[in-house]
Amino acid sequence: MLFTHYSKTLLTNRALWGWGVLFMVFWLIIGGFVESTGLPKGNHMVALSYTASWYGLINLFSLSSLAISIAFSLIYSTHSLAYSFRYTRLKPSSYLVNLVASSLIMGVILSVLMLVSTYAIFSYKLGAGVAPANPALTLPIAALSGVFMYAFATLLVLILINSLGLKNQSFVSFIPLLLGYVFGFLQLFLSLPSLVIYASPLSAIQDLLYYAYSGQPVPSVLSNPSSQTLRTPYLTVSLVAWTLVLLVADSIMLRKIKPRSIEEARQI
Numbered sequence: 001m002l003f004t005h006y007s008k009t010l011l012t013n014r015a016l017w018g019w020g021v022l023f024m025v026f027w028l029i030i031g032g033f034v035e036s037t038g039l040p041k042g043n044h045m046v047a048l049s050y051t052a053s054w055y056g057l058i059n060l061f062s063l064s065s066l067a068i069s070i071a072f073s074l075i076y077s078t079h080s081l082a083y084s085f086r087y088t089r090l091k092p093s094s095y096l097v098n099l100v101a102s103s104l105i106m107g108v109i110l111s112v113l114m115l116v117s118t119y120a121i122f123s124y125k126l127g128a129g130v131a132p133a134n135p136a137l138t139l140p141i142a143a144l145s146g147v148f149m150y151a152f153a154t155l156l157v158l159i160l161i162n163s164l165g166l167k168n169q170s171f172v173s174f175i176p177l178l179l180g181y182v183f184g185f186l187q188l189f190l191s192l193p194s195l196v197i198y199a200s201p202l203s204a205i206q207d208l209l210y211y212a213y214s215g216q217p218v219p220s221v222l223s224n225p226s227s228q229t230l231r232t233p234y235l236t237v238s239l240v241a242w243t244l245v246l247l248v249a250d251s252i253m254l255r256k257i258k259p260r261s262i263e264e265a266r267q268i
Contacts, residue, residue: 002090002098006073010106013069020065020110024058025117031058032121044129045216046225051122051130052214053222056206057184059114063145063205064180066106067153070099071173074157082259092254096247099154100147107146111138111209118213133215141212144239145205151246152176152201158253188222197230201242204235211235 010016031054040046074081084090115138122130132138153176160172183202186192197203197220207218207230217229 002095003101006099006102007105009073010066010069010102011109016065016069020062020069021113024062024065024114025121027058027061028054028114028117028121032125036122036125039126044127047122047126048130048133048214049216049219049225050223051118051126052132052210052216053188054122055114055118055132055213056208056210056222057188058118059111059142059145059209060180060184060202060206061177062110062114063107063142063149064177066103066110066146067149067176068173070103070150071153071157071169071176074154075161075169075173078161078257078259081254082257085255085257092251092257096251096254100150100247103146103150104143105146107142107144107149108139111142111145115213132213134212137212138209141205141208144243145209148201148205148239148243148246149176151243151250154250155246155253158250158257162253162256162258187220191221191227194220194228194230198234198238201239204239204242207235208232208239 036050039050081095085092085095115132115135119131153173156172156175157169160169164172180202183200184206187197187203187206192203197207206222210222211218211232216225218232218235219225219227219229221227
Protein backbone atom coordinates (compact mmCIF):
# COMPACT_ATOMS: atom_id res chain seq x y z
CA MET A 1 0.00 0.00 0.00
CA LEU A 2 2.80 2.42 0.87
CA PHE A 3 4.64 1.69 -2.38
CA THR A 4 1.47 2.20 -4.43
CA HIS A 5 0.53 5.39 -2.62
CA TYR A 6 3.97 6.94 -2.85
CA SER A 7 4.42 5.98 -6.51
CA LYS A 8 1.05 7.53 -7.35
CA THR A 9 2.00 10.66 -5.41
CA LEU A 10 5.20 11.10 -7.42
CA LEU A 11 3.53 10.33 -10.73
CA THR A 12 0.81 12.92 -10.12
CA ASN A 13 3.10 15.61 -8.70
CA ARG A 14 2.50 18.63 -10.93
CA ALA A 15 5.58 20.47 -9.74
CA LEU A 16 7.76 17.48 -10.62
CA TRP A 17 6.27 17.24 -14.10
CA GLY A 18 6.57 20.99 -14.60
CA TRP A 19 10.12 21.52 -13.36
CA GLY A 20 11.47 18.00 -13.86
CA VAL A 21 10.11 17.40 -17.37
CA LEU A 22 8.66 20.43 -19.17
CA PHE A 23 11.31 22.89 -18.01
CA MET A 24 14.03 20.37 -18.90
CA VAL A 25 12.58 19.98 -22.39
CA PHE A 26 12.86 23.77 -22.71
CA TRP A 27 16.57 23.47 -21.83
CA LEU A 28 16.95 20.75 -24.46
CA ILE A 29 15.40 23.00 -27.08
CA ILE A 30 17.93 25.70 -26.17
CA GLY A 31 20.75 23.19 -26.45
CA GLY A 32 19.51 21.72 -29.72
CA PHE A 33 18.58 24.86 -31.62
CA VAL A 34 20.57 27.71 -30.05
CA GLU A 35 23.79 26.40 -28.51
CA SER A 36 24.49 23.97 -31.38
CA THR A 37 25.03 26.66 -34.03
CA GLY A 38 28.83 26.51 -33.67
CA LEU A 39 29.16 22.76 -34.18
CA PRO A 40 31.10 21.61 -37.26
CA LYS A 41 28.72 20.22 -39.88
CA GLY A 42 29.01 16.62 -41.01
CA ASN A 43 30.98 15.41 -37.97
CA HIS A 44 28.72 12.78 -36.44
CA MET A 45 31.07 11.94 -33.57
CA VAL A 46 31.14 15.54 -32.39
CA ALA A 47 27.36 15.81 -32.77
CA LEU A 48 26.82 12.59 -30.80
CA SER A 49 29.17 13.70 -28.03
CA TYR A 50 27.44 17.09 -27.87
CA THR A 51 24.02 15.46 -27.65
CA ALA A 52 25.20 13.00 -24.98
CA SER A 53 26.60 15.84 -22.86
CA TRP A 54 23.22 17.57 -22.92
CA TYR A 55 21.43 14.34 -22.10
CA GLY A 56 23.63 13.73 -19.07
CA LEU A 57 23.31 17.33 -17.89
CA ILE A 58 19.54 17.64 -18.29
CA ASN A 59 18.88 14.21 -16.84
CA LEU A 60 20.90 15.20 -13.78
CA PHE A 61 18.73 18.30 -13.38
CA SER A 62 15.55 16.26 -13.85
CA LEU A 63 16.57 13.74 -11.19
CA SER A 64 17.48 16.61 -8.85
CA SER A 65 13.91 17.84 -9.23
CA LEU A 66 12.80 14.40 -8.10
CA ALA A 67 14.88 14.88 -4.95
CA ILE A 68 13.02 18.11 -4.19
CA SER A 69 9.65 16.36 -4.45
CA ILE A 70 10.88 13.60 -2.14
CA ALA A 71 12.15 16.15 0.36
CA PHE A 72 8.86 18.02 0.60
CA SER A 73 6.93 14.77 0.87
CA LEU A 74 9.00 13.70 3.88
CA ILE A 75 8.72 17.13 5.50
CA TYR A 76 4.93 17.04 5.37
CA SER A 77 4.78 13.51 6.79
CA THR A 78 7.28 13.88 9.64
CA HIS A 79 4.64 14.18 12.37
CA SER A 80 2.76 11.04 11.34
CA LEU A 81 5.92 9.02 10.71
CA ALA A 82 7.33 9.66 14.18
CA TYR A 83 4.21 8.19 15.79
CA SER A 84 3.73 5.42 13.21
CA PHE A 85 7.22 4.03 13.88
CA ARG A 86 6.53 3.97 17.62
CA TYR A 87 2.92 2.83 17.85
CA THR A 88 2.12 0.88 14.65
CA ARG A 89 3.64 -2.05 12.79
CA LEU A 90 5.30 0.29 10.27
CA LYS A 91 9.08 -0.03 10.59
CA PRO A 92 11.72 2.42 9.30
CA SER A 93 13.29 -0.33 7.18
CA SER A 94 9.95 -1.17 5.54
CA TYR A 95 9.24 2.50 4.92
CA LEU A 96 12.70 2.95 3.41
CA VAL A 97 12.41 -0.04 1.08
CA ASN A 98 9.02 1.04 -0.28
CA LEU A 99 10.16 4.58 -0.96
CA VAL A 100 13.41 3.41 -2.54
CA ALA A 101 11.38 1.28 -4.96
CA SER A 102 9.12 4.22 -5.83
CA SER A 103 12.09 6.52 -6.40
CA LEU A 104 13.79 3.90 -8.55
CA ILE A 105 10.77 3.64 -10.82
CA MET A 106 10.31 7.39 -11.05
CA GLY A 107 14.00 7.85 -11.85
CA VAL A 108 13.65 5.43 -14.78
CA ILE A 109 10.52 7.18 -16.05
CA LEU A 110 12.18 10.60 -15.97
CA SER A 111 15.29 9.25 -17.69
CA VAL A 112 13.29 7.61 -20.47
CA LEU A 113 11.36 10.82 -21.07
CA MET A 114 14.59 12.80 -21.25
CA LEU A 115 16.10 10.18 -23.58
CA VAL A 116 13.19 10.37 -26.00
CA SER A 117 13.07 14.18 -25.84
CA THR A 118 16.82 14.52 -26.35
CA TYR A 119 16.85 12.25 -29.38
CA ALA A 120 13.76 13.86 -30.91
CA ILE A 121 15.05 17.43 -30.54
CA PHE A 122 18.70 16.87 -31.43
CA SER A 123 18.06 14.46 -34.30
CA TYR A 124 15.70 17.00 -35.86
CA LYS A 125 18.46 19.62 -35.70
CA LEU A 126 21.65 17.57 -36.13
CA GLY A 127 20.51 14.49 -38.06
CA ALA A 128 19.97 10.80 -37.35
CA GLY A 129 23.61 10.28 -36.30
CA VAL A 130 22.83 11.37 -32.74
CA ALA A 131 20.79 8.27 -31.83
CA PRO A 132 21.73 6.84 -28.39
CA ALA A 133 24.39 4.16 -28.64
CA ASN A 134 23.14 2.05 -25.72
CA PRO A 135 19.67 3.15 -24.60
CA ALA A 136 19.16 0.01 -22.49
CA LEU A 137 22.14 0.95 -20.31
CA THR A 138 20.46 4.22 -19.32
CA LEU A 139 17.78 2.27 -17.39
CA PRO A 140 19.93 0.75 -14.61
CA ILE A 141 21.92 3.99 -14.37
CA ALA A 142 18.70 5.99 -14.01
CA ALA A 143 17.33 3.51 -11.47
CA LEU A 144 20.47 3.77 -9.33
CA SER A 145 20.46 7.55 -9.74
CA GLY A 146 16.84 7.73 -8.59
CA VAL A 147 17.72 5.76 -5.46
CA PHE A 148 20.72 8.03 -4.79
CA MET A 149 18.56 11.15 -5.11
CA TYR A 150 16.04 9.65 -2.70
CA ALA A 151 18.76 8.76 -0.20
CA PHE A 152 20.41 12.18 -0.50
CA ALA A 153 17.18 14.16 -0.16
CA THR A 154 16.02 12.00 2.76
CA LEU A 155 19.27 12.50 4.65
CA LEU A 156 19.11 16.28 4.23
CA VAL A 157 15.50 16.41 5.41
CA LEU A 158 16.15 14.13 8.39
CA ILE A 159 19.01 16.39 9.49
CA LEU A 160 16.61 19.30 9.14
CA ILE A 161 13.85 17.56 11.11
CA ASN A 162 16.02 16.14 13.88
CA SER A 163 18.44 19.02 14.38
CA LEU A 164 17.78 22.31 12.58
CA GLY A 165 14.01 22.74 12.57
CA LEU A 166 11.67 23.24 9.63
CA LYS A 167 12.24 26.97 9.19
CA ASN A 168 15.18 26.13 6.92
CA GLN A 169 13.20 23.67 4.79
CA SER A 170 13.03 25.87 1.66
CA PHE A 171 16.80 26.09 1.32
CA VAL A 172 17.64 22.54 2.40
CA SER A 173 15.10 20.98 0.02
CA PHE A 174 16.73 22.66 -2.97
CA ILE A 175 20.31 21.66 -2.14
CA PRO A 176 20.30 18.63 -4.53
CA LEU A 177 19.18 20.82 -7.43
CA LEU A 178 21.68 23.56 -6.59
CA LEU A 179 24.52 21.05 -6.40
CA GLY A 180 23.31 19.47 -9.63
CA TYR A 181 23.63 22.81 -11.42
CA VAL A 182 27.05 23.48 -9.88
CA PHE A 183 28.65 20.12 -10.70
CA GLY A 184 26.80 19.75 -14.00
CA PHE A 185 27.92 23.05 -15.50
CA LEU A 186 31.41 22.90 -13.98
CA GLN A 187 32.25 19.64 -15.72
CA LEU A 188 30.57 20.77 -18.90
CA PHE A 189 33.03 23.62 -19.37
CA LEU A 190 35.94 23.32 -16.90
CA SER A 191 38.72 20.80 -16.41
CA LEU A 192 38.23 19.51 -12.89
CA PRO A 193 40.72 17.18 -11.17
CA SER A 194 39.78 13.56 -11.83
CA LEU A 195 39.69 12.86 -8.11
CA VAL A 196 37.01 15.53 -7.63
CA ILE A 197 34.88 14.04 -10.41
CA TYR A 198 35.22 10.49 -9.07
CA ALA A 199 34.35 11.67 -5.56
CA SER A 200 31.19 13.45 -6.70
CA PRO A 201 28.11 11.20 -7.09
CA LEU A 202 26.37 13.96 -9.06
CA SER A 203 29.22 14.02 -11.57
CA ALA A 204 29.07 10.22 -11.71
CA ILE A 205 25.38 10.33 -12.65
CA GLN A 206 26.01 12.83 -15.42
CA ASP A 207 29.07 10.99 -16.76
CA LEU A 208 27.52 7.51 -16.71
CA LEU A 209 24.49 8.79 -18.61
CA TYR A 210 26.84 10.44 -21.10
CA TYR A 211 28.61 7.11 -21.53
CA ALA A 212 25.36 5.21 -22.04
CA TYR A 213 24.11 7.69 -24.64
CA SER A 214 27.33 8.18 -26.60
CA GLY A 215 29.00 4.79 -26.23
CA GLN A 216 32.28 6.73 -26.08
CA PRO A 217 34.82 7.17 -23.26
CA VAL A 218 33.76 9.96 -20.91
CA PRO A 219 35.90 13.11 -21.30
CA SER A 220 36.80 15.04 -18.17
CA VAL A 221 35.38 18.14 -19.90
CA LEU A 222 32.12 17.06 -21.49
CA SER A 223 32.12 19.87 -24.05
CA ASN A 224 35.61 18.82 -25.20
CA PRO A 225 35.66 15.17 -26.40
CA SER A 226 39.44 15.34 -26.86
CA SER A 227 40.09 16.03 -23.16
CA GLN A 228 41.42 13.40 -20.76
CA THR A 229 39.00 10.50 -20.40
CA LEU A 230 37.55 9.06 -17.18
CA ARG A 231 37.18 5.43 -16.12
CA THR A 232 33.55 4.37 -15.97
CA PRO A 233 34.16 1.60 -13.36
CA TYR A 234 35.40 4.27 -10.93
CA LEU A 235 32.33 6.40 -11.61
CA THR A 236 30.07 3.40 -11.02
CA VAL A 237 31.78 2.46 -7.76
CA SER A 238 31.50 6.07 -6.58
CA LEU A 239 27.76 6.25 -7.23
CA VAL A 240 27.05 2.83 -5.71
CA ALA A 241 29.16 3.56 -2.62
CA TRP A 242 27.55 6.94 -1.99
CA THR A 243 24.08 5.45 -2.39
CA LEU A 244 24.74 2.64 0.09
CA VAL A 245 26.30 4.95 2.66
CA LEU A 246 23.40 7.39 2.44
CA LEU A 247 20.81 4.61 2.72
CA VAL A 248 22.48 3.29 5.88
CA ALA A 249 22.55 6.81 7.33
CA ASP A 250 18.88 7.28 6.41
CA SER A 251 17.93 4.03 8.13
CA ILE A 252 19.67 5.09 11.34
CA MET A 253 18.21 8.60 11.36
CA LEU A 254 14.69 7.45 10.52
CA ARG A 255 14.63 5.51 13.79
CA LYS A 256 15.25 8.79 15.63
CA ILE A 257 12.86 10.99 13.63
CA LYS A 258 11.18 13.67 15.73
CA PRO A 259 7.54 14.71 15.40
CA ARG A 260 7.55 18.19 13.90
CA SER A 261 4.54 20.35 13.13
CA ILE A 262 4.47 21.72 9.59
CA GLU A 263 3.59 25.07 11.17
CA GLU A 264 7.25 25.35 12.13
CA ALA A 265 8.03 25.99 8.47
CA ARG A 266 6.15 29.29 8.49
CA GLN A 267 8.51 32.20 7.88
CA ILE A 268 6.36 34.77 9.71
